Amino acid sequence: MIEGVISIRNAREGDAAGIADVHDAAWRDAYRGVIPGRELERLIARRGPRWWHSAIMRGSRLLVLDFDEVIGGYVSYGRNRVPSLRYGGEVFELYVAPEFQGIGFGRKLFEAAREDLSAHGYPSLLVWALADNERAIAFYTHLGGRNVRQANERFGDETRARCAFAFS
Secondary structure: OOOOOEEEEEOOHHHHHHHHHHHHHHHHHHHEOOEOHHHHHHHHHOOOHHHHHHHHHOOOEEEEEEEOOEEEEEEEEEEOOOOOOOOOEEEEEEEEOHHHOOOOHHHHHHHHHHHHHHHOOOOOEEEEEEOOOHHHHHHHHHOOOEEEEEEEEEEOOEEEEEEEEEEO
16 A cells, blocks of 8 residues: 655745746646746746745745645735735635646645634635636635636736635
8 A cells, every 4th residue: 555645834945846846837737828828938937946945935925735745736825915905815826736636635725825814814815816717717716705806917918807706
């Protein structure tokens, strides 16, 4: 019998390369055909191991899905960056590597971030998702998120709609 250990834990200094790998794979999977190609490559390239190492060392709220010392997903979160919206916390990014998707790990990462935000005085939160990212829209809707705001985001010469999902 083969046993493995799966945990959700705070990111550590040695996780930067694994987080960058998840970011690369998940973004290509989620945004190919949604974000223009050149812009997608630029966005992926700027989030390499050095960027994630810096985020970890700054103490960013960042949890990882650790599957036998392989990073399978991550969630970054903190205080809401849009003061005009009345929600205290925000999930900035939640990505799971394609091979770990569809089996509940995204939900577990979301719940862990939500619990930590609540414990730090942010019982309500927002998550933004591109409107063309059907899996993300379905995921946040299934978790009980309510679409409370629409906005646009620019990618080079093109604009894409995005939606804010609120959780109280």
